[in-house]
Amino acid sequence: MGFFLETLLGGLMTGMLYSLVALGFVLIFKASGVFNFAQGAMVLFAALAMARFAEWIPAWTGISHPVLANGLAFVIAGAIMFGVAWLVERLVLRHLVNQEAATLLMATLGITYFLEGVGQTLFGSNIYKIDVGMPKDPVIAFESTFQGGILINKEDLIAALIAAALVALLSVFFQKTSTGRALRAVADDHQAAQSIGIPLNRIWVVVWCVAGVVALVAGMIWGSKLGVQFSLSTVALRALPVVILGGLTSVPGAIIGGLIIGVGEKLSEVYIGPLVGGGIEIWFAYVLALAFLLVRPQGLFGEKIIDRV
Amino acid sequence: MLYRENGQFKTSYRSDLQIFPILQDRVALLAILLVAFVVVPAVASDYMFRAILIPFVIMGLAALGVNILVGYCGQISLGSGAFMAVGAYGAYNVFLRIPGMPLVPALLLGGLCATAFGILFGLPSLRVRGLYLAVATLAAQFFADWMFLRIKWFTMDTPSGSVSVSNLQVFGLPIESATAKYLFCLAILAVIALGAKNLVRSAIGREWMAIRDMDVAAAVIGIRPMYAKLSAFAVSSFIIGVAGALWAFVYLGAWEPAAFSVDMSFRLLFMVIIGGLGSIMGSFFGAFFIVVLPIFLNQFLPSAASLVGITISTAGVSHAELMIFGALIVWFLIVEPHGLAKLWSTGKQKLRLWPFPH
Numbered sequence: 207m208g209f210f211l212e213t214l215l216g217g218l219m220t221g222m223l224y225s226l227v228a229l230g231f232v233l234i235f236k237a238s239g240v241f242n243f244a245q246g247a248m249v250l251f252a253a254l255a256m257a258r259f260a261e262w263i264p265a266w267t268g269i270s271h272p273v274l275a276n277g278l279a280f281v282i283a284g285a286i287m288f289g290v291a292w293l294v295e296r297l298v299l300r301h302l303v304n305q306e307a308a309t310l311l312m313a314t315l316g317i318t319y320f321l322e323g324v325g326q327t328l329f330g331s332n333i334y335k336i337d338v339g340m341p342k343d344p345v346i347a348f349e350s351t352f353q354g355g356i357l358i359n360k361e362d363l364i365a366a367l368i369a370a371a372l373v374a375l376l377s378v379f380f381q382k383t384s385t386g387r388a389l390r391a392v393a394d395d396h397q398a399a400q401s402i403g404i405p406l407n408r409i410w411v412v413v414w415c416v417a418g419v420v421a422l423v424a425g426m427i428w429g430s431k432l433g434v435q436f437s438l439s440t441v442a443l444r445a446l447p448v449v450i451l452g453g454l455t456s457v458p459g460a461i462i463g464g465l466i467i468g469v470g471e472k473l474s475e476v477y478i479g480p481l482v483g484g485g486i487e488i489w490f491a492y493v494l495a496l497a498f499l500l501v502r503p504q505g506l507f508g509e510k511i512i513d514r515v
Numbered sequence: 516m517l518y519r520e521n522g523q524f525k526t527s528y529r530s531d532l533q534i535f536p537i538l539q540d541r542v543a544l545l546a547i548l549l550v551a552f553v554v555v556p557a558v559a560s561d562y563m564f565r566a567i568l569i570p571f572v573i574m575g576l577a578a579l580g581v582n583i584l585v586g587y588c589g590q591i592s593l594g595s596g597a598f599m600a601v602g603a604y605g606a607y608n609v610f611l612r613i614p615g616m617p618l619v620p621a622l623l624l625g626g627l628c629a630t631a632f633g634i635l636f637g638l639p640s641l642r643v644r645g646l647y648l649a650v651a652t653l654a655a656q657f658f659a660d661w662m663f664l665r666i667k668w669f670t671m672d673t674p675s676g677s678v679s680v681s682n683l684q685v686f687g688l689p690i691e692s693a694t695a696k697y698l699f700c701l702a703i704l705a706v707i708a709l710g711a712k713n714l715v716r717s718a719i720g721r722e723w724m725a726i727r728d729m730d731v732a733a734a735v736i737g738i739r740p741m742y743a744k745l746s747a748f749a750v751s752s753f754i755i756g757v758a759g760a761l762w763a764f765v766y767l768g769a770w771e772p773a774a775f776s777v778d779m780s781f782r783l784l785f786m787v788i789i790g791g792l793g794s795i796m797g798s799f800f801g802a803f804f805i806v807v808l809p810i811f812l813n814q815f816l817p818s819a820a821s822l823v824g825i826t827i828s829t830a831g832v833s834h835a836e837l838m839i840f841g842a843l844i845v846w847f848l849i850v851e852p853h854g855l856a857k858l859w860s861t862g863k864q865k866l867r868l869w870p871f872p873h
Binding site for chain 2: 241297298301302305306307308309311312313315316317318319320321322323324326327331443446447449450454482483484485486488489492493495496499500503504505511513514
């Protein structure tokens, strides 16, 4: 029982990390109808920027305080992500308005290649570390309830808390601020939003910026967990089932989907994996998402698909 | 005025039903076949064959398969790499497990394995659509990656799933030299491409296009969505499977599951979109573009850099390649979102009137 709960908790925490990446997909899809494959590359790019500036700032300016250096690096990486968002809107999206979904998808794949190339040219392609002072030692909880207690990774716990905080922050931003209202209006109907004077182009920049910051936070957490390296961009592929399970247009969907996928992945790996040779977690997540899609083709929380002839 | 159909009257049902109704098209096709089968083998160097021509022919075949599914039936698929892998490993198993199995039937049986796999993973398309389907087809990709790495039966218990074939021959002729490999692939491509060209203008091809344009409306006028979608998956994955088997047997010789990773799926989709959705010709344009571009960049970048006095490391070159590849694709999608095939048809339209502007 203790082991089961431990796996379950581990799955929930990994799930929160997946939702963090999935959130980036959902934000951009909601506001511009673009399925942004480049989210993974953005995570890599942001993490690389963060890791390298955290290394460079003490060397250049002599600021040796780790919190200050990391904070500065975070701000600079955030600014770089703003730049990326602005360039993407200016150079790519603006010219591809009203194109088919497949064309837009391919354009973001092009952006993926580009960002991967630029990121590694600018920041190097070795494995870097992000050290934001996450505690690495596990703690043991519920020792009195179960024999041996449950092993909880403190790092995962903090990461999950950060993810939850970010989601709460984003919901407030979407619900309460005027920019958030404009974003929701654009998501509902591009034309109607434009006709009441919401500047589409600026909204797109804003939403790509927000997605960039989400990517930065995801990159920071994943990076401090796994190290910043090229394989970080494949995190996006792990997060895709989360997005379709939760629904492409739903922020809560990304969270719930992330939790379901995280738990499903861990439990399947532990309980089914040994029977078939292991390593099943990647495709199991997709098959799980597919099973949900067969019942609800628009994902758990997606907008209902209505066909008109 | 060189290219126009004026004066070419159709006087019988036979001539009305021709695949290529315009005389100039037929002449051009024969000329292309002549060049591909006779002139190219006579002049191309060994490097040309191995680096460009053989990959181009095989990738053209795979892109053709993807185009049937994505371009004609409108089902976006990111699992093409998996279909190629199933074709390759299917053909491998048939080829090695059945003693005395000839090469061509082995390839076709590999294609049939891919068909079965494609129909299985095409089933979600009956419920799920658009981008949701695109992501769902990734399930096929990751499942195939895992299957050929972990289930040892498929790879004859070789570690890490890397296998190889040797001693290929067709009707007693060895397929060893680059020219023979090229001609063999080209012959298969020519037969399948002609079949596909014929198929997409038949009743079933029109059903696919109706489903692509609007599946509810198609269902209303009496097209069975299940039959149309699954047949598109079947035909497309068969062609992709044969291409995968060729890629493995003829081009690679020895391969492992990573040869058919998700990157391959993306590349195939690039080919189709850059070449032009819903165009047989476009598949070849796209395949050529995607096959030649990295080679060109690889050759061109170091010399261009040394011209301006910078030496870039090998890693630098590969990063720059990624960058330029990505940027070119985005640029291409912006200037010609309908693909190279659109340029081709615009060109033909212009030729109709040439030398007059109107």
